Amino acid sequence: MIFGAANPNNGRMPEASTESPPAPRINLPEFSVGELSIALKRTVEEAFPYVRVRGEISGYRGPHASGHAYFALKDETAKLDAVCFKGVFQKLKFKPQEGLEVVAIGRITTYPGKSGYQIIVEALEPAGVGALLALLEERKRTLAAEGLFDAGRKKPLPYLPETIGVITSPTGAVIRDILHRLNDRFPRHVLVWPVTVQGEKAAGEVAAAIAGFNAFPKAGLPRPDVLIVARGGGSIEDLWAFNEEIVVRAAAASAIPLISAVGHETDTTLIDYASDVRAPTPTAAAELAVPVRIDLLAKTRDLAGRLEGAPLRRLEVLRQRLSDLSRAMPAAEALLAIPRQRLDTASGRLGSSLALMVQRYAGRLGQASARLTAQPLLQAIQRHGLRISELASRSGAAATRRND
Amino acid sequence: MAKKDGADTIESLSFEAALKELEEIVGRLERGQVELEDSIRIYERGTALKAHCEAKLRNAEARVQKLLLGPNGPAGAEPLDVT
Numbered sequence: 001m002i003f004g005a006a007n008p009n010n011g012r013m014p015e016a017s018t019e020s021p022p023a024p025r026i027n028l029p030e031f032s033v034g035e036l037s038i039a040l041k042r043t044v045e046e047a048f049p050y051v052r053v054r055g056e057i058s059g060y061r062g063p064h065a066s067g068h069a070y071f072a073l074k075d076e077t078a079k080l081d082a083v084c085f086k087g088v089f090q091k092l093k094f095k096p097q098e099g100l101e102v103v104a105i106g107r108i109t110t111y112p113g114k115s116g117y118q119i120i121v122e123a124l125e126p127a128g129v130g131a132l133l134a135l136l137e138e139r140k141r142t143l144a145a146e147g148l149f150d151a152g153r154k155k156p157l158p159y160l161p162e163t164i165g166v167i168t169s170p171t172g173a174v175i176r177d178i179l180h181r182l183n184d185r186f187p188r189h190v191l192v193w194p195v196t197v198q199g200e201k202a203a204g205e206v207a208a209a210i211a212g213f214n215a216f217p218k219a220g221l222p223r224p225d226v227l228i229v230a231r232g233g234g235s236i237e238d239l240w241a242f243n244e245e246i247v248v249r250a251a252a253a254s255a256i257p258l259i260s261a262v263g264h265e266t267d268t269t270l271i272d273y274a275s276d277v278r279a280p281t282p283t284a285a286a287e288l289a290v291p292v293r294i295d296l297l298a299k300t301r302d303l304a305g306r307l308e309g310a311p312l313r314r315l316e317v318l319r320q321r322l323s324d325l326s327r328a329m330p331a332a333e334a335l336l337a338i339p340r341q342r343l344d345t346a347s348g349r350l351g352s353s354l355a356l357m358v359q360r361y362a363g364r365l366g367q368a369s370a371r372l373t374a375q376p377l378l379q380a381i382q383r384h385g386l387r388i389s390e391l392a393s394r395s396g397a398a399a400t401r402r403n404d
Numbered sequence: 405m406a407k408k409d410g411a412d413t414i415e416s417l418s419f420e421a422a423l424k425e426l427e428e429i430v431g432r433l434e435r436g437q438v439e440l441e442d443s444i445r446i447y448e449r450g451t452a453l454k455a456h457c458e459a460k461l462r463n464a465e466a467r468v469q470k471l472l473l474g475p476n477g478p479a480g481a482e483p484l485d486v487t
Contacts, residue, residue, distance in 0.1 A: 159420035160460065170470050176486045179468055187466030192484055194470060212477050219478050221469070293464055296419075300457045303426050307450045310433035314443055317436055 037112035044117060048108035053080065053119060054127050060098045063089055071096055073104060073119070081118035082106075093200060093240070094126055094135065101131040132236050136243055140270055143245065148252040149273040155257040157277060157288060158225045160296075163189045164289055165216075165224030165256070167209040170194040174232045174282045181286035186293040191224060197231040202241035207250035214255055226257050226289050229271060230282040233264040242269035251275050261285035414452050419460040426453040 031039065055073030062069025067086025072079050082104060084096065096102065105123040110116065126132045143149065164182070168174050170192050182188055193213060195205040206229060216223035229251065231242065241247060242262045251258055251274040260275035261282045272278040279285035414422065429450040432438055438446055469481035 159418065170484060171486070175484075179466075179486055183466050187464045189465075190468045191481065192468065192470045193478070194473070208477075215477075219480050221471070221478065221481055293461060296423075296457075297461050300423065300426075300454065300461060303423070303430050304454045304458075306430045306434065307426070307447065307454060310430060310450075311443060311447050314433060314436055314440070318440065 034112070037110065037115075041110040041112060044108055044110050050105070050107055051119070052103055052105050054101070054103045055080065057096050057098055057100045057102055060096055062096075069096060071098075073102070081111075081116060082121050083118055084121040084124065088122055091200075092124055094124060096124060097135060097138065100135055101127040103127045129236055132240070136236075136270070139243065139245065140273065143248055143270065144273070148248060153252065155276045157257045157259070160186070160291060161188065161225035161289060163191060163222045163224045165191050165193060165213040165227045166230065167193045167195055167206060167213070167227060168230040168282075169197050172232065174230050177281075177283045178228060178230060178286045181283045182290060185287065186290040186296075188290060189222070191221060198234070198238050198241065203244035203247050206241060207244075207246040210247075210250040210254050210258070214253075224256055226259065227254060228259045228261060228279075228282075228285045228289060229275070230261040230285055231263065232282070233267060236267075239263050239267055239269050242271045244270075247271050248274045259285045259288055414449075414456050417453075417456060419457060422453045422456045422460070426450055426457065429453065 053073060055075050058072045058074045058079070060069070060071040062071065062084070063086070064070070067089065069084040069089050070082070071084075072081050074080070084092070089095075094100075094102075102124050103126075104119060104121045106119045106121040108117060108119055111118060126135055147153070166175065166178055168178070175192060179190065182190065191213075193209040195209050196202045197206070210227065210229065212218075213224055213227055229242075231239065239262055242260075248270045251260065251271050257277075258275045259277045259279050260269075260271045261279040261284065262269045262271060265280035268278075277288055279288050417425070429446055433443060433446065433450070468484045468486075470484035471478040472480045472482060
């Protein structure tokens, strides 16, 4: 109807309703759709080669097989298509995620095929702490669902480690605090694996250090008995490396017991959930890692003293028992008293009974011998003599008679 | 716990394990829970455990080394002094 855009009446409002439409300007150049699209594309790209735009990620799809990710940024009033190409996507510190409030940096381009425009994202970051915390919660949920934070996975710390592996920056207060406290308590062999603890490289280095210590012994160095991953306090962005999945997974996979000490007591990063023990500060991590040497010396000495005394005390106890028992044992005299008394009684009666017996036999002998005399024998001889003389006289008389 | 004794096994014990066994031995001896004949053997083991614990406590040298990282990971270490 009106090709007003090309109207040379600059600054004048067209009085459309009162006047009849002007006749078509035949000197107005005619574009093909393609030509116009290209002109628009050039205009838009020149006007917005580098913009920061804030919005909520919506309709996130990706990364596709191509490696590119597609989504839209939206706010209450508008929506902006966005594409993040493979090379950029892989390097993103924060991966886009549905609903996340972000600030995207990139250039605006058009998409002539469908009369559209979009932002080609070059960098993406969560918009502020709230957005980061939301991202953290989401990541925490995902990793927890995998069981990486399960209490059953926690390994006990060694009581007295010989070698301690410390993963931290080799300079600054953190390593100094740890080493000082270790020396106060129990000086040990400490291997420091230097890492950057902030910025894009930090997560990869920390994860590699955890896995690397687990692959020890190496290069003539012993395998640590316990690991400390430490970093001083900082903003949530500063500590972000310790929320990265790669670090959390390395901590969870560590066969060597691991103490995390990242930030201050109030800072909690995801590595704290995956580590075996979380220390509120680097100094506290050193306290968790080793016991106090002089306490152990005192304890060992006490035990040694008791060990020395124990056999003597044991003998003393046995001797005491022996003496108690022997006191409780009845005296041999007492044991023999009754049998002896019986013997005495018996033997006393033995004497008198023997005398009585002799006496009794003597009496019987007396009686018997009193009756023993020759009288019966003499009487018998006399009786037989009379008989003989009687017989003799009778035989003489008979002979006489015969002779007669 | 009737451990087979022999000083060679004590060498491999951790400090904690040695201290724990020493505590048990002292306790058993003090409570008179062992035969007199066994107590000598157990006492000797206790003495060896004590020596082991003391050796572990004596070994308290602070040696702090920083790893030297090569392209294939740690290639060595150098002393680190942060004081």
